[in-house]
Amino acid sequence: MEQSRRERRQGQAVVRGSLVPNSTHDQRLLERQGPSDWVHMDPWRVLRIQAEFVEGFGQLAELPPAVTVFGSARTTTDSSDYVTGVRLGRALAEAGYAVITGGGPGVMESANKGAREVPGAVSVGLGIELPFEQRMNDYVDLGIEFRYFFVRKTMFVKYSCGFIALPGGFGTLDELFEALTLVQTRKVTSFPVVLMGTEFWGGLLDWIKGTLLSTGKIAPQDLDLINVTDDVDEAVRIIADADRARSKQRQEEQEAAAAQRAEPQ
Template sequence: MSAESHPAESPDEELLGAEWPQVTTELTDPQRIDRISRELERAFGALADVRRGVTVFGSARLGPGTPEYETARELARKLATDARASVITGGGPGIMEAANRGAHEGTARSIGLLIDLPFETGANEYVELAVPFHYFFTRKVSFVRYSDAFVAMPGGFGTLDELFEVLCLVQTKKIRRYPVVLVGTAFWGGLVDWIHARLLADGLVSPGDEDLLTVTDDLDEVVRICCEACDLRSGESQ
């Protein structure tokens, strides 16, 4: 091993850095594919009976006592009681904990799709069903497959990554149109203005793409949108 090389520090680096001379790996491509397949198979089995799923994205850094935490907690409680939703999060602290907590208080299923990160230590205490993942992309597949609607609370790069992943899938018609709701007009307003002023005005997205997002501070509106989506998928609206 050269002085500049190092063993892969995570399954993601082992996979994505396999062609880099600085990363020493021991797996073959068939072994990597088998690991990915087993991770998806385990997740699909664990989540097979999830119905009326609503995923709540948001920052791990906004803890108890912050307005965002309390809003996420209240929203999830409303989703549980009024929309009869199973609440799905990343299972970590902050906004994720708040949403799992609200679901728990509303006696709904409280689900966490956990990612293996060095700075997060397992599921928050309010997760009823914890599903572990090594890979971000297998986790995203599971978020999308088992959700009827998506809610984004304030968050950083991870939240933005998850948000735009869903928007891209809907825009390109890889999935049917899911509601995507951004909670917090003060937080999200600048992003939405930029989408209109630059992406839409410069022709970088199509007219109507901006309507894939709903931005609101009204939690009852969020619940109504999510409930309608859950009803539609389950056939209860017919």
């Protein structure tokens, strides 16, 4: 009977059975209807949101260079996408990257599992409170549970040097297009976005080229923001090349600044 009890992570807490609320913190934050007590509650929510940022920054600040892998939580362990996720997680870890996922099952689990197969690698899961039960997978070394999606999304971007998306649903698409928007608007720079699975992503890319581009909703150069491949080694190479280019640019900027300071006034 204990096995069948409902369970939910709420930040650092675990609640079970009748203590599991009927709504999440995100739902209550975004709810517009109801009594006027939100006037008094929202300022306190700001402190809780602040605490989540502080916790995330504190836990992740000393990570080695990391790559975030997205994909469906519904992927089964016997699927080709799961196998690809394991290979990808292992290859990223062998290249010296920590692997960050959403911490759940499916593709997320597979990438964490692949990373764990490499001695000394770091496997990270950034979970989220959901209306339905979802536990942190067993291959996570460092797991953080968030109440708010936007805090979690900040952590994905701040501590990653690139995104790799395997086949997934709405959540994967949400993260994908947010990453593309951040790169397009130069909120983040030298940040590669890789789609793995040419067959799965082909229809979306056709729509982007045939509808968005043809009607002027995006610029031709925006297509260069998306890399598509079926090859794990190529996906890792794209990430590593961008990482080296970013490091070289940062070094050149530092040398130029040092030279400017050394010039006589």
